Structure formats: structure tokens, C-alpha cells
Amino acid sequence: MSYKNGKDVLPPNLLKQLQDYIQGEIVYIPKKEKKRAGWGENNGTRLLIERRNREIYRQYNNGCKMVELIQMFHLSEDSIRKIIGKTRRERTANGS
Secondary structure (H helix, E strand, C coil): CCCCCHHHHCCHHHHHHHHHHCCCCCCCCCCCHHHCCCCCCCCCHHHHHHHHHHHHHHHHHCCCCHHHHHHHHCCCHHHHHHHHHHHHHHHHHHCC
């Protein structure tokens, strides 16, 4: 977040209206909700985890044992089971 002078970024009529409410103070203007990126979208983490989870599900469907998946992906058995269940439900819902 950076500081910007209202004279430099706001139209004069809006600046005058704002001065009726507040003068000489710093005002934070939040981003619009729809412009806010979801978790992991900007740095690619979400995509990496989705790919990993699809690979876990693929390996499981090809007969890979739970112990092998745990060692391969360094996740707990509970995490592997959740990923498999969630991926199965998503694929069933999407008709894949």
C-alpha cells in the first residue's frame, strides 16, 4: 500500500467533496471485493496444489497403496484420504 496525494489522483470535484468530510488526514480506500485475488492465485500455489492432488488421485486409481502415496507426497494418511475423497466428489459432480 502506498500513499498518494488526493490532488494527484482525484478529480477536483471529488476532492472538494472529500474535503467536506475530512481534511489533512490519511484515508484508506479498500480494493473492490471482486478484484481481490483468492488464496494462492497470484503466486501459483493454488495451481500447484491442484496438480498435486490430481496426481495423488491418478496414482491411487492406478493401484498405488496409501503407504506409497504418504511417502511419495510427504503427507499424512488423513490428508491423502481427504484429497482422494474431495477429488472423487468433484469428478462425480462434473461427470468425469
